[in-house]
Amino acid sequence: MWRYKLQCFECQRVFPAEEAGFRCKTCGGLLEVRFDLAGRREPAWNGRQLSVWKYRELLPIEKQESIVSLAEGGTGLHHCKRLGRKLGLKKLFVKNEGENPTGSFKDRGMTVAISKARELGKKKVLCASTGNTAASLAAYSARAGMECIVLMPKGKVAGGKMLQIIMHGAKLIQIKGDFDQALEIAMKLSERRREFYLMNSINPFRLEGQKTLAFEILDQLGRVPEAVILPVGNGGNISAAWKGFSEFQQLKIVKSRPRMIGIQAEKAAPIARAVKSGRDKIRPVHNPQTIATAIRIGSPVNWPKVLSAIRDSRGTAETVTDRQILEAQKELATLEGIFVEPASAASIAGVKKLSEEGRVDRSETVVCVTTGHGLKDPSVLDRLPKSQTGYNLEITDGSRLEALERIL
Numbered sequence: 001m002w003r004y005k006l007q008c009f010e011c012q013r014v015f016p017a018e019e020a021g022f023r024c025k026t027c028g029g030l031l032e033v034r035f036d037l038a039g040r041r042e043p044a045w046n047g048r049q050l051s052v053w054k055y056r057e058l059l060p061i062e063k064q065e066s067i068v069s070l071a072e073g074g075t076g077l078h079h080c081k082r083l084g085r086k087l088g089l090k091k092l093f094v095k096n097e098g099e100n101p102t103g104s105f106k107d108r109g110m111t112v113a114i115s116k117a118r119e120l121g122k123k124k125v126l127c128a129s130t131g132n133t134a135a136s137l138a139a140y141s142a143r144a145g146m147e148c149i150v151l152m153p154k155g156k157v158a159g160g161k162m163l164q165i166i167m168h169g170a171k172l173i174q175i176k177g178d179f180d181q182a183l184e185i186a187m188k189l190s191e192r193r194r195e196f197y198l199m200n201s202i203n204p205f206r207l208e209g210q211k212t213l214a215f216e217i218l219d220q221l222g223r224v225p226e227a228v229i230l231p232v233g234n235g236g237n238i239s240a241a242w243k244g245f246s247e248f249q250q251l252k253i254v255k256s257r258p259r260m261i262g263i264q265a266e267k268a269a270p271i272a273r274a275v276k277s278g279r280d281k282i283r284p285v286h287n288p289q290t291i292a293t294a295i296r297i298g299s300p301v302n303w304p305k306v307l308s309a310i311r312d313s314r315g316t317a318e319t320v321t322d323r324q325i326l327e328a329q330k331e332l333a334t335l336e337g338i339f340v341e342p343a344s345a346a347s348i349a350g351v352k353k354l355s356e357e358g359r360v361d362r363s364e365t366v367v368c369v370t371t372g373h374g375l376k377d378p379s380v381l382d383r384l385p386k387s388q389t390g391y392n393l394e395i396t397d398g399s400r401l402e403a404l405e406r407i408l
């Protein structure tokens with residue numbers, strides 16, 4: 001591992017690497033892991049298998065024995081020619097993070113954060129979640145033999161995620177309120193009781209794992225895409241990906257960086273609203289609503305990092321409706337064989353909107369990140385039109401085959 005420090009994203013104050021808190025003690029800003037990359041060159045990565053830990057020099061874990069892993073990363077980057085043709089994009093790629101061990105991109109961050117928790121001697125981990133963070137944390141804490149507490153908005157978490165959390169033996173606390181309130185409680189609890197180590201994306205170590213998404217995209221593509229499009233909730237992933245692209249540029253592995261494009265659901269879009277109106281601060285959305293429960297977030301904690309990633313990359317942010325999300329989910333599944341959960345389909349709905357409006361060019365290489373597996377949220381079945389949910393075949397003797405032939 002290379003040397004790093006913790007630095008405030010706002011006032012640049014430096015803290016020791018073993019700092020326990022997650023906010024700057026001077027200004028309250030977000031903290032960030034900063035590797036000293038001056039004079040560094042690309043390590044000898046070539047013989048290593050594609051995975052989060054391929055990039056271990058750039059991950060803040062001191063000892064190999066601390067690593068808790070379930071084989072995360074190394075997800076597919078799929079050239080989507082059929083969907084691309086429909087959208088008028090020749091080089092449309094999907095980086096499918098649903099292929100991770102617990103079915104979402106969270107595993108990239110969790111393997112690093114839980115390894116850090118072990119290194120710091122923590123025994124109890126805590127998160128607020130719309131489902132995927134909790135499912136991932138439940139699995140990794142089980143693997144590490146740690147106690148896990150999750151706070152979630154009651155009735156607003158997809159069924160597959162609930163099953164994962166319960167199956168892995170986490171202590172599940174459902175709150176009357178939304179994700180933003182759950183996170184507020186989790187942050188307060190972890191401040192009052194230091195033994196509960198907070199694993200949300202305000203934890204800078206988790207974002208270090210998530211930045212490997214960018215490393216893998218560059219490795220798999222062999223060049224820099226013009227745009228990378230991600231669904232945005234709390235804003236950890238888009239900021240982590242931007243950090244990853246920036247580190248490869250600092251190491252002179254690549255010369256440029258992509259435009260970062262964030263997609264939010266129409267009624268849960270504080271980031272997109274700020275970007276569209278040119279504001280440099282967000283206005284929280286109260287009572288956010290969307291079928292994409294994973295990104296049903298009104299007050300994203302990482303907003304300063306997101307707005308600066310979008311600004312510095314000359315990217316943008318856009319909103320999509322629930323209907324557009326469900327359409328995109330179905331299209332990706334039927335045209336490309338890739339099944340993603342609604343929040344992930346927001347990136348596909350987003351690229352569709354942007355290409356229709358001419359904001360991504362047909363010759364550009366565009367990577368959409370699909371963040372979670374479709375099996376996470378079986379409630380979508382109830383929303384599909386009846387015409388899509390199959391036929392009932394009356395089985396009466398002798399007429400079966402003819403009846404079947406008539407349907408086909």
Ligand code: F0G
Pocket residue numbers: 104128129130131132133134201231232233234235236237238294295341343344371372
């Ligand atoms: N896509 C999925 C499937 C998610 O679960 C999340 C976030 C996002 C996108 C947005 O990522 O927050 O880094 O901007 N889920 C969190 C959770 C909030 O608790 O599982 P972000």
